[in-house]
Amino acid sequence: MAVYTDVSFEELESFLAGYNIGAPLTFKGIAEGVENSNYYLQTTKGAFILTLYEKRVRTEDLPFFLGLLEHLAARGIHCPLPVRNLAGAQSVILGGRTAALFTFLNGVSLRRPEAGHCAAAGAALAKMHAAGKGFALTRKNALGHDGWDELVQACLPRADEVEPGLADLIATAHREITANWPSGLPSGVIHADLFPDNVLFMGAEVSGLIDFYFACNDAFAYDLAVMLNAWCFEPDVAFNVTKSKSLIAAYAKQRPLTAAEREAIPTLARGSALRFLLTRLYDWLNHDPHALVRPKDPRDYSRRLRFHRKVRGVGEYGL
Ligand SMILES: Nc1ncnc2c1ncn2[C@@H]1O[C@H](COP(=O)(O)OP(=O)(O)O)[C@@H](O)[C@H]1O
Numbered sequence: 001m002a003v004y005t006d007v008s009f010e011e012l013e014s015f016l017a018g019y020n021i022g023a024p025l026t027f028k029g030i031a032e033g034v035e036n037s038n039y040y041l042q043t044t045k046g047a048f049i050l051t052l053y054e055k056r057v058r059t060e061d062l063p064f065f066l067g068l069l070e071h072l073a074a075r076g077i078h079c080p081l082p083v084r085n086l087a088g089a090q091s092v093i094l095g096g097r098t099a100a101l102f103t104f105l106n107g108v109s110l111r112r113p114e115a116g117h118c119a120a121a122g123a124a125l126a127k128m129h130a131a132g133k134g135f136a137l138t139r140k141n142a143l144g145h146d147g148w149d150e151l152v153q154a155c156l157p158r159a160d161e162v163e164p165g166l167a168d169l170i171a172t173a174h175r176e177i178t179a180n181w182p183s184g185l186p187s188g189v190i191h192a193d194l195f196p197d198n199v200l201f202m203g204a205e206v207s208g209l210i211d212f213y214f215a216c217n218d219a220f221a222y223d224l225a226v227m228l229n230a231w232c233f234e235p236d237v238a239f240n241v242t243k244s245k246s247l248i249a250a251y252a253k254q255r256p257l258t259a260a261e262r263e264a265i266p267t268l269a270r271g272s273a274l275r276f277l278l279t280r281l282y283d284w285l286n287h288d289p290h291a292l293v294r295p296k297d298p299r300d301y302s303r304r305l306r307f308h309r310k311v312r313g314v315g316e317y318g319l
């Protein structure tokens with residue numbers, strides 16, 4: 001349950017007095033999500049999401065995240081638009097937290113996306129990459145390849161508690177990936193966490209992209225590699241090349257991949273599997289057993305990483 005901070009009706013009323021969005025009709029906490037407290041708010045003037053930022057989102061990053069959403073929305077991307085208050089501010093303090101209000105997007109996220117959904121999401125990613133051009137602010141990828149060392153060192157001593165041989169897998173893969181990491185690929189603003197729970201669909205169409213709190217500047221093809229991991233494996237962690245082919249082809253129809261990007265896909269796929277393995281493993285080893293949010297299983301990503309390490313060429317991704 002991702003509601004860490006309670007908002008009383010009195011606090012909501014005084015918050016709403018600062019906005020021109022009508023009177024409250026419905027206000028309820030949203031169970032999904034991990035990082036922040038999210039509330040669904042319906043007023044006499046429309047539907048909104050109220051987000052209270054908890055520990056993981058740094059306040060100094062908010063101008064990048066909120067500015068990016070305004071930039072993308074102005075260029076036709078269906079993403080949450082921060083609603084400014086009467087004073088023109090994008091965020092305020094509420095319940096002791098920094099909070100922001102967003103437009104509500106209709107649609108549902110899919111637990112079991114099919115190849116057609118992968119294609120639609122791949123095309124949406126390419127459109128987001130194009131729309132991000134010209135955004136004035138930049139943010140380094142805090143979980144990019146040059147930031148993994150710290151997580152590796154923090155996780156290695158206890159990794160084998162989770163899965164025998166995991167420490168060796170991480171250490172070896174980290175060395176190999178670092179030695180082969182590509183440079184100079186086409187770059188710009190990337191989402192960096194475009195998992196199925198962050199893409200809303202209405203029927204076969206993408207109706208919204210959400211949760212931009214890992215967005216940063218990095219290689220576009222890395223974002224595609226994140227999606228290969230998140231969208232193209234079955235629940236038993238078998239790789240589905242039909243989904244991968246559909247996703248990459250739909251992306252490339254919007255923005256053709258360069259030869260260097262195609263060649264880099266296997267390394268980027270390994271790197272992105274390692275990144276999610278490390279963050280999940282860190283959370284698994286360090287979570288508060290009394291916390292309401294259950295950490296995600298790191299073994300889903302050690303299995304993906306093992307798959308990618310056996311891949312011998314880009315053809316295996318349907319390229
Ligand atoms: N603008 C929005 N429109 C509709 N639903 C949203 C919107 N923003 C968030 N949500 C809902 O809230 C949930 C949690 O949001 P998310 O940004 O993923 O949280 P977290 O950053 O805590 O993981 C999403 O799964 C979705 O159901």
Ligand SMILES: N[C@@H](CCOP(=O)(O)O)C(=O)O
Binds near residue numbers: 279
């Ligand atoms: N997508 C990441 C976890 C990040 O959580 P989110 O709810 O903010 O998308 C993973 O699956 O490890």
